[in-house]
Structure formats: structure tokens, C-alpha cells
Amino acid sequence: MSLRYALLGLLADEPQSGYDLTLRFERSLKRYAWHARHSQIYPELNKLAADGLIAVVAEGARGRRTYALTETGREALHSWLTDWSSLQPVRNEFVLRLFLMSTLDPAEALPLLRGVHDHAKHEVAELEARVEAASGPGGQWEFGRLAAEYGLRQYQAMLEWADWAQAELSRLAPDEKSADATP
Numbered sequence: 001m002s003l004r005y006a007l008l009g010l011l012a013d014e015p016q017s018g019y020d021l022t023l024r025f026e027r028s029l030k031r032y033a034w035h036a037r038h039s040q041i042y043p044e045l046n047k048l049a050a051d052g053l054i055a056v057v058a059e060g061a062r063g064r065r066t067y068a069l070t071e072t073g074r075e076a077l078h079s080w081l082t083d084w085s086s087l088q089p090v091r092n093e094f095v096l097r098l099f100l101m102s103t104l105d106p107a108e109a110l111p112l113l114r115g116v117h118d119h120a121k122h123e124v125a126e127l128e129a130r131v132e133a134a135s136g137p138g139g140q141w142e143f144g145r146l147a148a149e150y151g152l153r154q155y156q157a158m159l160e161w162a163d164w165a166q167a168e169l170s171r172l173a174p175d176e177k178s179a180d181a182t183p
Helices: 002-013 018-032 038-050 071-082 093-103 106-133 145-172
Strands: 054-059 065-069
Touching (some): 002 018, 002 038, 002 065, 002 071, 038 054
16 A cells, blocks of 8 residues: 555656656655655556546656646655554564574574665665655755655664674674674
8 A cells, every 4th residue: 555655755756757666766765755666656657647646747758657746646645654653563573583593503594784874874875865755945844855864764773782692692792793793
């Protein structure tokens, strides 16, 4: 169901083709919020058009269609955005792995935590650049700015947590060099 609202939200930003929407999923949403393939996007666009939530505003070569949000679509997006009672239970594979990590020896878990640290450090650097790019002139909101800032803070917390977790496990893994425990 969220794919529907992701597409409506992207179309609220500007009219786009299915190809353009697929690129936006690949470049930003896939990595930080929602994954969708073109084989999912195009059928959903057809459903949204059939429901009157979007409309074809231009047709180009090779059947390329540009879609825009209708007023009904804008109202549906608004209703979804303001109704937090519909939030689904959390499904986070990363956190599930953390729950189960105690089944590993500390010496096995430490390299995994180093990988989490390195990944979080990379994401912090990339998101800092995205937040900077999404900061409009005069501090105005740009599309995706709140999500980019959330992602940045989430990865900063993950980086801090990874440092803490490595230090904790280093105490339990005497054969690991403490210099290797934290980067």
C-alpha cells in the first residue's frame, strides 16, 4: 500500500514519467525509505490513474507517459500523511540480527560490528552532502530534506552505537586486539 503513496508523493513534487519515477526510487528512496522495481511501479501507476488519483498530462515517443497528481490524489496523499493510526508493525532485519547476535562468539561478532561502523560512517558522509544539497536558499524546505536529515541522524546514532557495541564485545573477546575493536 505504501508504494501507492510514495508515487503520489513523488508526483506531488512534479509531473513525471514512469521512467523518471523509477530513477527517483533507485537514486534515493530505495536506499533510505522504500524499494520498488519498475515492474511494480508501472502497474501501480495504471491503478492510480484508474482510481483518478493521477492523470496522464503528456504522451511522448515510444508510449512514454508523464503523470501528474490530481486533486483527488492530493487529498488521498494528505489523508494518508496525516493519519498516523495506520502505521504498521516494525519489520527491521538489522535489529532482528542484533537480537540474535548473541548466538555468535564475541570474536565472530566484532568484525560484523566493524562492518556496521564502516557502513554507518559512509552513510553519514553521503547524507551530510544530501542534507546540504536539500537546504534551499534562505533555509526553505526542499523536497526530501526532512527525510535526509532523519537518515543522517539515524546513521549518526548507528555509528555511535557501533562504537559502543564494539567496546562491549571487546571486553568479552580477550583474543581480539583492543586496537582493532574500534576504528
